[in-house]
Amino acid sequence: MTNSANSKGTNGLSRRAVLAGGAALTASLFAPKGLRAADFPTAAVNTTGLAVTDDTVTIGILHSVTGTMAISETGSVQAEKLAIEQINAQGGILGRKIEYVQEDGASDWPTFAEKAKKLLVQDKVASVMGCWTSASRKAVLPVFEQYNGMLYYPTFYEGLEQSPNVIYTGQEATQQIIAGLDWVNKVKGAKSFYLLGSDYIWPRTSNKIARKHIENYMEGCKVVGEEYYPLGHTQFNSVINKIRLKKPDVIYAIVVGGSNVAFYKQLKAAGIDMTKEDPILLTISVTEDEIRGIGGENIDGAYACMKYFQSLDNDNNAEFVAAFKSMWGEDMVIGDVTQAAYLGPWLWKAAVEKAGSFDIDKVREASPGIELPTAPEGYVKVHENHHLWSKTRVGLAKPDGQYEVVYETAELVEPDPFPEGYQ
Amino acid sequence: MFSEYTASELGAIFAMQGFAGLILFSVFVLMALGLAIIFGQMGVINMAHGEFMILGAYVTYLVSNLFGDLMPALFSGYFFVAMILAFLAAGALGMFVEWALIRHLYKRPLDTLLATWGLSLILQQLYRSIFGAREVGVTIPDWMMGSLPLTDLIEVPINGIFVMVLAVGISAGVYVMMYRSRWGQQVRAINNNRQMADAVGINTALTDRMTFGIGCGVAGVAGSAFTMIGSTGPTAGQQYIVDTFLVVVFGGAGSLLGTIASAFSISQAQSIMEFFLSGSMAKVLTLLTVVGILMLRPQGLFALKLRK
């Protein structure tokens, strides 16, 4: 963390970076220009006593900056701060500058619940960008529903949830999984799959969906093994042996955190050269962020299936990557979740402006149908079910730690958090 | 479950699984040796053991960057330099910690546990402030990441062999120091009777400091070696602590041979169970078995003395 956490407001950042970013993201694309606070009297846009003044509006950032999850959540915090700075550089929301209160969830779920409650009850924030793990989201969910807050949740996750108080800016499981499986089946001719994951709800649910899809919707395909290891496990030689024995066409890996590093290093050391694609390694859990820890040379040749890669070739993304690097350093990498976190403040801004109000109920009402043509991933749209329509892409891992996009769905994939036939 | 495979496939798999067990065994030995010295010989519970290992891993990371930038030609050999530096860095920190904390607490073993836990929190935060919250990627020389194909099916990972050789080497080194050197004699004398050892002219303060330093240094080397197979991050050290203590206690504190025997049995049990069960359940069953046996036989496999 280069920025002092919990700083209320906008200090501690390089103004130049902010301006560069703000200018880069051309405001005219979708923000109604020249909104002035005077046109939106506070009494009218804030009828429920949120932290909105005549020239500021306060939101919350709730991630872990300490504990085991700090590794993953740092990028999300950075992206959210970048988006806030850029919005402010464009004149803010309804003429009001965004200020933020940052709280540390400390990788501890009750702390998340406690801090969420503090943000909503004490700080009266107008929205919260935050959470990363499913467990932290589950912990804060009752708080957001009870005190009627609005949470923008950035991580790709297992689905099976649809709260009126959450906008899910990452992909739910079917969006992320099905397109990748179909691709590896049609393009690579893969027929047999070995499912592997860390032992918690997201990998288990994702593998459940993958298994249903493979067995019920992909002709002649089968699952030859399914296996889970505790979070933080570092010895994968046994499962690598089992994989050799079963000779699957695809290793479908949803290993997370530090286990990732161990898994890919041991896979490589065991002589499984992923560039030979025998077997093919397909993952939905390794973003560019994780590759930094794994080492690009150790995951060279693997495929990842998600909605965003840093290497995406479009103007929005070029500007986003440049702004992110100029704000946080040239050696930064940006993964799928970081980009999804960046969407949060922008989606909220669009919803507030569409509603003409900061009131949670009105923002919620305005949210479905919000489009974001400036999104680095290209274009997203909020679905009635509070998830995003987005394209799904397959990337090929390169030794330099970046993905080369080898496939993207032609259309936006509809989010389906409660998929029929996959339960 | 084996009907679908040919005999040669099965043979190959069992050979490889046996080898996986041996790698796990070596990992356990490396993790536990440093602790066996500190806990077994000094009775100090070093809860920061994992953080000393991670210090070794970070030293390796720094050295790999240094070689990558300044001496790319020598990169393939940097690992040996890194291991020596890891030993020195972790050992030096260990001696400092012994001087600052541990020596005041020899009569209160449970308190060393709390103090070193506090130390582990401080070290974690320092790592996070210095190296960032994210894991760092340690680039391993190519020759160490390859594998030796023995047959079509059997491939032996070179880093596995490396870890095994290292485990054997360090065990031998510790054994020689413990049982064939003057220092080892003194350590064992102090372990048996501190006052008497003091009275016969052994410099107990210096010996303690050396012992603690060497124990931490061995942990540093282990951490350095683990960059080949595991991750390097501020909190990665915590993953090792339960396994490590169980290996040492299961072996019977104070017995190096016990530590090795215990590492062997736990690793083989886990490796075999992992093959038949899911990874999570294999881990639970292994730990349960160990705890169960410890309840029946609290002195561990090779006990010198334990009853308190």
Place this chain on the structure above:
Amino acid sequence: MKSHSHAFLSPRDMIGFALLAAMIFVVFPLLLEPFRLNLFGKYLTYAFVAVGLVLCWGVGGILSLGQGVFFGLGGYCMAMFLKLEASSPENTAIQSTPGIPDFMDWNQLSALPWWWEPFNSFAFTLIAVIAVPVVFSYIIGVAMFRRRVGGVYFAIITQAIAAILTILIIGQQGFTGGVNGITDLRTLHGWDIRTDAAKTTLYFVNGVLLFAVLLAAQFVRRSKLGRLLIAMRDQEDRVRFSGYDVANFKIFVFCLGAAFAAIGGAMFTLQVGFMSPSFVGIVPSIEMVIFAAVGGRLSILGAVWGTLLVNWAKTSFSESFPELWLLGLGALFIAVVMAFPNGLAGVWAEKIEPRLLKLTRRGDKPLPNATPAE
């Protein structure tokens, strides 16, 4: 000497209890807004564990690094009841199998496991909250203390048990909710536990229970058992040679500590609204030891103060300087061990109380040396 009097509550104890009662029942509720009061209620649930640790560790010399196990078991029992109540068929109509907890449905369970069934009964749940952890601790206690395992070995084995239980709960997510734990608990017999009013009520219930536990702990300390425990801690063999069955006393106090922790866990679930494996593992278990250590490992009241102080510091520190919090906590561990082995209670008894008394009794003869008792 006064401190050796066998009265249940000495005048000093009375003052201490009264002071704590005033803080918990009057000062906090008056000063704190509902949100903060609920936070303090959460802290106080940890105090149950800390009081148990004072008995086990400070008095009895048994350091358990697995108290989170009992806290968690108590909490899970309560959470199972609340979850069943929250999973009425109407609430869970969206699921493939309505009427079972949501996480079971996600894991393709189509019927409630048999061992969940009894938790439909509140009476059974209340018994289970205490009974499950006590039986578990009894088994551990018998296995360990009968074989005279103690000290650091006991600490390490309890730590391993905490690790095993965590992996088990996480791995069996269809039955336990996995890493996420059992979340979204709503009502207790139709009474919504999420409202501010309910939380305030629960805070007071929690406070009353805490005092019941404190009085029970005080009773144990003042009883013959308490004196035997201290004797065992200092000279176990002598007690044994005097004809006492040392193991039984240890088992009893360990089970008592487990029961205290379990009550705390159940109250935690009620006040926080969920239970997760992150309270069962090693880290929370060790943190609970530090609460007791900061308060003073020999003082049951000190344990409560220590718990409040550390948690309050944690919350306010991590609000302002999240990066510094771990450094502060680590330094606190070391400082307590190195400089203040008797914690807050020790500082109070050695430094503050004599001065206070000197002020009030100016001219009197010097005080008898205050032992760090309460």
